[in-house]
Amino acid sequence: MALRVVVLGQIPASLPEQLAHLPVSLDVSVVGYHTDSIVSRAALTPVPDIALVSAELDDISGFDFVQSLTPAERPIAIVFVSAREEDAVHAFELQATDFVPVPVGATRLRDALTRARQQVLQVALLRTADELQRLIGEANASGHIELGALFTRAAGNGHAQGGAPEQDDGGEARRRKRASGQVTGTLVPSTPWRAARSPELAVARFSRDEAEEPVLDLTQDDGGRSSSGYGDVRPLRVLVREGRRTRFVPLADVDWFEADGNYILVHAAGEKYRTRGTITAIESALDPRQFVRIHRRIVVNMDRVREMSPLPGGDGLLMLGNGSTLRLSRTYRSRVR
Numbered sequence: 001m002a003l004r005v006v007v008l009g010q011i012p013a014s015l016p017e018q019l020a021h022l023p024v025s026l027d028v029s030v031v032g033y034h035t036d037s038i039v040s041r042a043a044l045t046p047v048p049d050i051a052l053v054s055a056e057l058d059d060i061s062g063f064d065f066v067q068s069l070t071p072a073e074r075p076i077a078i079v080f081v082s083a084r085e086e087d088a089v090h091a092f093e094l095q096a097t098d099f100v101p102v103p104v105g106a107t108r109l110r111d112a113l114t115r116a117r118q119q120v121l122q123v124a125l126l127r128t129a130d131e132l133q134r135l136i137g138e139a140n141a142s143g144h145i146e147l148g149a150l151f152t153r154a155a156g157n158g159h160a161q162g163g164a165p166e167q168d169d170g171g172e173a174r175r176r177k178r179a180s181g182q183v184t185g186t187l188v189p190s191t192p193w194r195a196a197r198s199p200e201l202a203v204a205r206f207s208r209d210e211a212e213e214p215v216l217d218l219t220q221d222d223g224g225r226s227s228s229g230y231g232d233v234r235p236l237r238v239l240v241r242e243g244r245r246t247r248f249v250p251l252a253d254v255d256w257f258e259a260d261g262n263y264i265l266v267h268a269a270g271e272k273y274r275t276r277g278t279i280t281a282i283e284s285a286l287d288p289r290q291f292v293r294i295h296r297r298i299v300v301n302m303d304r305v306r307e308m309s310p311l312p313g314g315d316g317l318l319m320l321g322n323g324s325t326l327r328l329s330r331t332y333r334s335r336v337r
Contacts, residue, residue: 009054055082077116218277
């Protein structure tokens, strides 16, 4: 099924023809061209997958228009088009998927829409994974299925890793383990199921063995290293507390950390987690060769950085592999290699 693309604003005359000649493999379909804010907003119902937005609409700037959208109205991927290079900064501030300069090159347009398509498909996959996780949680809570057994079957076609399949005894073995204190929380496989973009990002349940790994605790100034007993060992996960729930997000899945007042936003695999903490705690606890401060509010995972472009005034723009753009302050530019 083709992804739906809507084009908004005062676009270059050549753009419709360029869109008509995109590779069939992109599988995108342009569902409308609209130039003023009222009609453009109406065109966002139902919400298209991708919006190609000019810097100027007939009655408002494209940036003001996007900023006015509610989360429910905003397409998953937004690509801005402008003849002004400095508009890339505004695109960055609005977390655009990409920025295409005018005159629009066919290759550049194709690359931007390819990145937008990847973002849409990734979000769809994550939503499916979240829904699967919810259903698993409901099934596990009702006692109809063992969550650990489900993950084991998914990973090993019904066989536990490194051994024979466990017999279903109606949960008796699990109850014996709980009684003996061998298990805390909700049971998950003893060998964690970790894919680079897995539903386990959202799992708040953990076994005692997993809890013994070094963990980044952003509520402490040193990231929790002084009280962890691990000395110079770098943490593998970041602890995020959300009310009474605790999440352990693998650092390998983190794209960037962003300061938000007294809180830190953890951006990982298309999700965003908010926890108390400071950028200072992140810098002191993580490997500075991998997690680099690029702005007074941002520390990025350099494994995610794909491109760097200069901006007026000495700043820069970092493009991540998932299409996100981050501003590189000239103050920290020397840290990026």
